[in-house]
Amino acid sequence: MYTILGATGNTGSIIANTLLANKxxxxxxxxxxxxxxSFVSKGAEAFVADLTDxxxxxxxxxxxxxxxxxxxxxxxxxxxxxxxxxxxxxIRAAIERAGVPHAVTLSSIGADKxxxxxxxxxxxxxxQKLNAVSGLNVVHLRTVYFMENLLLQVSVIKGFGIxxxxxxxxxxxxxxxxxxxxxxxxxxxxxxxxxxxQTRELQGQRDxxxxxxxxxxxxxxxxxxxxxxxxxxxxxxxxxxxxGISANVADLVLEMCGxxxxxxxxALEQRSARNTTPTSIETFVKDTFLPxxxxxxxxA
Numbered sequence: 275m276y277t278i279l280g281a282t283g284n285t286g287s288i289i290a291n292t293l294l295a296n297k298x299x300x301x302x303x304x305x306x307x308x309x310x311x312s313f314v315s316k317g318a319e320a321f322v323a324d325l326t327d328x329x330x331x332x333x334x335x336x337x338x339x340x341x342x343x344x345x346x347x348x349x350x351x352x353x354x355x356x357x358x359x360x361x362x363x364x365i366r367a368a369i370e371r372a373g374v375p376h377a378v379t380l381s382s383i384g385a386d387k388x389x390x391x392x393x394x395x396x397x398x399x400x401x402q403k404l405n406a407v408s409g410l411n412v413v414h415l416r417t418v419y420f421m422e423n424l425l426l427q428v429s430v431i432k433g434f435g436i437x438x439x440x441x442x443x444x445x446x447x448x449x450x451x452x453x454x455x456x457x458x459x460x461x462x463x464x465x466x467x468x469x470x471x472q473t474r475e476l477q478g479q480r481d482x483x484x485x486x487x488x489x490x491x492x493x494x495x496x497x498x499x500x501x502x503x504x505x506x507x508x509x510x511x512x513x514x515x516x517x518g519i520s521a522n523v524a525d526l527v528l529e530m531c532g533x534x535x536x537x538x539x540x541a542l543e544q545r546s547a548r549n550t551t552p553t554s555i556e557t558f559v560k561d562t563f564l565p566x567x568x569x570x571x572x573x574a
Contacts, residue, residue, distance in 0.1 A: 280325075284420075292456070300319070302314075307320060335369055338372065340463050351520055376468070379414045383416050385397040387539065411466075415455060431491075436502070440531045443488075448480075479554045494559045
C-alpha cells in the first residue's frame with residue numbers, strides 16, 4: 275500500500291491516479307474528504323489529516339510500503355519557514371513511528387544549501403530530517419521552476435497587458451511541468467529501486483528565459499506584441515500581496531529569485547536523458563496556459 279500526501283495537488287493527483295491505474299492499493303491524504311472522492315471512486319482509501327499533525331500522519335503512514343511526501347504551500351502564512359518546519363517535523367516523526375521503508379520527496383534545486391534560498395531552505399531541512407530516519411530509503415526529487423508559476427501571469431496580462439516577474443528577462447531558467455514530476459515520482463514508487471539517501475534532479479525539457487517564453491504566450495493568446503517587464507522588488511511585493519500572498523512569503527520568493535540570479539541556487543547535475551522531462555514550454559502554453567487564460571477572459 276502507498277500513502278500519498280497532497281493527493282489533490284498537481285503532483286500528488288498524477289501519482290495517485292497512476293498507482294491506481296497500475297492496480298496498486300493507495301491511501302490518499304488531504305485536508306478535504308470531498309476533494310478526495312474522485313480517488314475513492316477509483317478504489318483509493320481516503321484519509322483526512324492536517325500535515326502538521328504527527329499523530330494523524332503516523333496513522334496515515336501505518337502499513338505503507340512507500341510514501342510520497344511534500345510540504346504543501348501556504349501562501350498566506352505570516353511565518354512560512356516556521357510552517358515548513360512544523361510540517362517537516364511531523365512527516366519525519368510519522369515516517370519513523372510508522373516504520374515506512376521507502377519515501378519519495380518533492381524537493382527543489384537549491385536544497386543542497388542551508389540558507390539564502392527563500393522557501394527552498396525548508397526543503398533542505400526536510401531532506402536532512404528524512405535522511406536521519408534510520409532504515410528509511412529515500413529519494414529526493416529536486417525539481418526546477420514550475421511552468422505552473424506562469425499561470426499567475428494570466429491576471430497580470432489581463433490587468434496590465436504585460437508579463438512581469440522579479441527576474442531578468444534574459445535569465446535562462448529550467449522549467450518543468452508538474453505532471454512530469456508526478457510521472458517521475460510514480461515511476462520511482464512503482465519500481466522502489468532506490469536505497470539509502472539519494473537525490474535526483476528533474477530539469478524540465480530545456481532552459482528558457484522569460485524573453486523567450488513571452489512571445490510563445492503572446493502568439494497563443496493572440497497578443498503577438500506582448501512584452502516582458504522585470505518588476506522591481508517593491509512593485510512585485512505590492513502586486514502579490516494584493517492577490518492574497520503574505521508579505522513574508524513575498525520576501526522569501528524575492529530571496530529565492532536573488533539566489534537564482536546570483537547562481538547560489540542552481541542545478542548540480544549535467545543535463546541528461548535521465549533528468550530531462552518531456553513537456554515543452556510550447557506544449558504547456560497550448561494545453562494549460564491557453565485554457566486558463568481563455569477561462570479567465572470568459573469570466574472577466
